[in-house]
Amino acid sequence: xxxxxxxxxxxxxxxxxxxxxxxxxxxxxxxxxxxxxxxxxxxxxxxxxxxxxxxxxxxxxxxxxxxxxxxxxxxxxxxxxxxxxxxxxxxxxxxxxxxxxxxxxxxxxxxxxxxxxxxxxxxxxxxxxxxxxxxxxxxxxxxxxxxxxxxxxxxxxxxxxxxxxxxxxxxxxxxxxxxxxxxxxxxxxxxxxxxxxxxxxxxxxxxxxxxxxxxxxxxxxxxxxxxxxxxxxxxxxxxxxxxxxxxxxxxxxxxxxxxxxxxxxxxxxxxxxxxxxxxxxxxx
Numbered sequence: 376x377x378x379x380x381x382x383x384x385x386x387x388x389x390x391x392x393x394x395x396x397x398x399x400x401x402x403x404x405x406x407x408x409x410x411x412x413x414x415x416x417x418x419x420x421x422x423x424x425x426x427x428x429x430x431x432x433x434x435x436x437x438x439x440x441x442x443x444x445x446x447x448x449x450x451x452x453x454x455x456x457x458x459x460x461x462x463x464x465x466x467x468x469x470x471x472x473x474x475x476x477x478x479x480x481x482x483x484x485x486x487x488x489x490x491x492x493x494x495x496x497x498x499x500x501x502x503x504x505x506x507x508x509x510x511x512x513x514x515x516x517x518x519x520x521x522x523x524x525x526x527x528x529x530x531x532x533x534x535x536x537x538x539x540x541x542x543x544x545x546x547x548x549x550x551x552x553x554x555x556x557x558x559x560x561x562x563x564x565x566x567x568x569x570x571x572x573x574x575x576x577x578x579x580x581x582x583x584x585x586x587x588x589x590x591x592x593x594x595x596x597x598x599x600x601x602x603x604x605x606x607x608x609x610x611x612x613x614x615x616x617x618x619x620x621x622x623x624x625x626x627x628x629x630x631x632x633x634x635x636x637x638x639x640x641x642x643x644x645x646x647x648x649x650x651x652x653x654x655x656x657x658x659x
Contacts, residue, residue: 379403384444386415389577396578407434431468442581443469443483450515462518474533482584485539488516493566497619504636530595538584539597543570551652558608565618568634569605573650583644601635603648608658
């Protein structure tokens, strides 16, 4: 077992879930974030600005691996230039510091947006898989595409496995109360093919990235991480036909099966999502 894991972005939605999960599974966690309030300080979160290479190198020193979640997490939260420059700088600094320290593994947050989201232009096919990459439509998505390219090169130079997790829209249990509001109008969530991912499955995917056999993840791999179902109460094939009538299905899908293919994560990481909104909301 890798003993000490640095988790960046530890005060965010995904970061909190990952830190809790790793601690529950016996890891020592060095948690860090840019914005650290009193509650986070009491929980041992270290404040660090990862756009500064020296700070990135310091927080990774003495750790065995990193789960790198710190980034501006979506388009539209900052200006396009700030989003791109901040994310690409943070990612390069963490990746480079990891190679300098000889960490055993880098698991990091890429994004489903690299696949063409929002789908204002219909996807070429569904379920959308890793071969639908790269189709960035924002500087946020472009920052993730560029970072995946950097990860590929640094993995080749260093021999360290880099595992990019293209997370779908991350949800907490409390968020599921909103799901019935999506059901009357399938246009509301077409932007990511009605996908989502439970924060607990985000955490288990990160842990799977740390523990997957080295031979399975040698080099750099990026993969979609989504729930096994959609956020809708209607059959997936019907949703696709109604909203994206020209988009072909490349295979049969289950009644409510995700249209964001998660086969690669299952194969390489042995990961399987365990949580669904259907366990918390009555289906009409």
